[in-house]
Amino acid sequence: MxxxxxxxxxxxxxxxxxxxxxxxxxxxxxxxxxxxxxxxxxxxxxxxxxxxxxxxxxxxxxxxxxxxxxxxxxxxxxxxxxxxxxxxxxxxxxxxxxxxxxxxxxxxxxxxxxxxxxxxxxxxxxxxxxxxxxxxxxxxxxxxxxxxxxxxxxxxxxxxxxxxxxxxxxxVEIDDNNSSTEEGIDFTEDYILFYGRLSDEVKNVSLLIDAYKISQLPEENIKLLILGGDGKDKDMLKYKANSDNINFKPFTNNPFPYVKHARFCCLTSRYEGFPRVLIESLSVGTPPVLSVECSGVSEIVVNEYNGLIVENYNKQALAGAMNKFVLNKDLYTTCKQNSRLSIEHLxxxxxxxxxxxxxxxxx
Missing domain, CATH: 3.40.50.2000 (Glycogen Phosphorylase B;)
Incomplete structure (x- = not known):
């Protein structure tokens, strides 16, 4: 046939x-x-x-x-x-x-x-x-x-x-994503991660930058790494960041080594579909912290089980979630342990x- x-x-x-x-x-x-x-x-x-x-x-x-x-x-x-x-x-x-x-x-x-x-x-x-x-x-x-x-x-x-x-x-390619984490990365400091297209009208990276700056992460010497291409808002976001604690890296078709070594990944989009950054992060055992209450998120993340969901457009709430993941070791460990299991159906x-x-x- x-x-x-x-x-x-x-x-x-x-x-x-x-x-x-x-x-x-x-x-x-x-x-x-x-x-x-x-x-x-x-x-x-x-x-x-x-x-x-x-x-x-x-x-x-x-x-x-x-x-x-x-x-x-x-x-x-x-x-x-x-x-x-x-x-x-x-x-x-x-x-x-x-x-x-x-x-x-x-x-x-x-x-x-x-x-x-x-x-x-x-x-x-x-x-x-x-x-x-x-x-x-x-x-x-x-x-x-x-x-x-x-x-x-x-x-x-x-x-x-x-x-x-x-x-x-x-x-999500669970096994392939994990095997792809074996490549080395050129960033040795402790960090949280955003990766994706640098379009602020969709991804709202400005919110992430604002929340990071008022969080306790800079005091804990945890950097914000932004991994993205030459989106139309790249220069604006670099100007807004204006800090040695916030680093930009160019787009790569294999982000998984960066995802694997991150404390957690962040999604601050104004709208999404079924966010790949979440399922890819979970597939390599890295829990996400979110600021979005939009399409697809609640189908992927269970709050305080495999990640955190907070109110969108609220930099104080997002900064609080960042602090929570860094300071509450038990919560972080629980979410990390549940991450890969939670997306096996995908x-x-x-x-x-x-x-x-x-x-x-x-x-």
Whole structure:
């Protein structure tokens, strides 16, 4: 029996984002399950390991992004879908342009089994800002809509009234992440860690910096290490930090040695989907301290069991949580001991079974 052919469409396979890493993991998971996997990437960045055949439209975009170049990429994509006759197209892209998505849905995806993946609580990034066009015209009647958290799933169902809306969490490579911690790092001091894209309107690293400065950690000689790419707010955040206790390191596609050696990891986002920084931190035995009460967090972290959850936008509460993890040794040890066990249900094998069930449903 021939393998089912799956086309995974992504914005990119790199750039330091959790959504991109999750999309790359999806290709590996499907490949492990025996599917014939193809990837179409809109942008050229490839930082994360993936599985399958890659059509990198981003490389063509770099060479020619004129109107002619865009039309050329459109027809290359169209012909690629026609030649391969995929059983399913799993679209992980951010989808904000009504015009682009109208052409994509009516021409590229016409009469195809489309699965839309929604990886952020800011759902309008995935269904355009227009409820009418997004909910009633362009994206209706897909094979399935996959939200990566319960809150995202419920919001899609309630706001757009789509059928076949399900939740499948992001997976984590528990064994691979632990083996990846063996690389050395060029930072020898005691530290807490933030890693991710330096976009303050989403990640709110400013809050983390403010909370760290008023915490007891500087007095305890515990540094704040910020591991991120050249996001648009990098210079602003460096200026705001203005301290020898706060250090910046460039993006790396293997953050796990830094995660493993951190006292704990911090997440201060304004909104998320199903935060990779949490499950990756827990997978290598490093408990997280959080300032967020947003999508996905309560599905991952149980307060004072495998981490701490505090009120968002409250630097005093966040600083207090930092102090608590440093000064309360028993609490810290408990959370550290429970960390890896608490996310075993998110292994590639377990989450892969959920994807396999979806792709093999009798309709």
């Amino acid at each position: 021939d393998k089912k052919k799956i086309c995974v469409v992504v914005n990119s396979l790199g750039g330091g984002g959790g959504a991109e890493r999750s999309s790359a993991l999806l290709t590996k998971m499907l490949d492990n399950l025996g599917y014939n996997v193809h990837i179409v990437s809109v942008l050229k960045d490839v930082d994360y390991e993936y599985a399958g055949s890659l059509l990198n439209l981003g490389e063509l975009k770099e060479k020619d992004n004129s109107i002619k170049g865009r039309l050329n990429r459109f027809f290359i994509f169209k012909n690629y879908l026609k030649e391969n006759q995929f059983d399913f197209i799993i679209d992980n892209r951010v989808r904000q342009s009504i015009i682009i998505e109208l052409f994509t849905r009516r021409i590229l995806y016409k009469n195809k089994n489309i699965i839309y993946v929604i990886r952020s609580r800011k759902i309008t990034k995935y269904f355009t800002k227009s409820m009418f066009w997004g909910g009633k015209r362009i994206f209706r009647n897909a094979y399935a809509y996959v939200g990566v958290s319960e809150e995202i799933r419920d919001e899609i169902s309630n706001s757009y009234k789509f059928k076949n809306v399900i939740k499948i969490n992001n997976p 292994s590639l094998l377990k989450v892969g079974e959920e994807w396999s069930n979806l792709l093999n449903e009798k309709r």
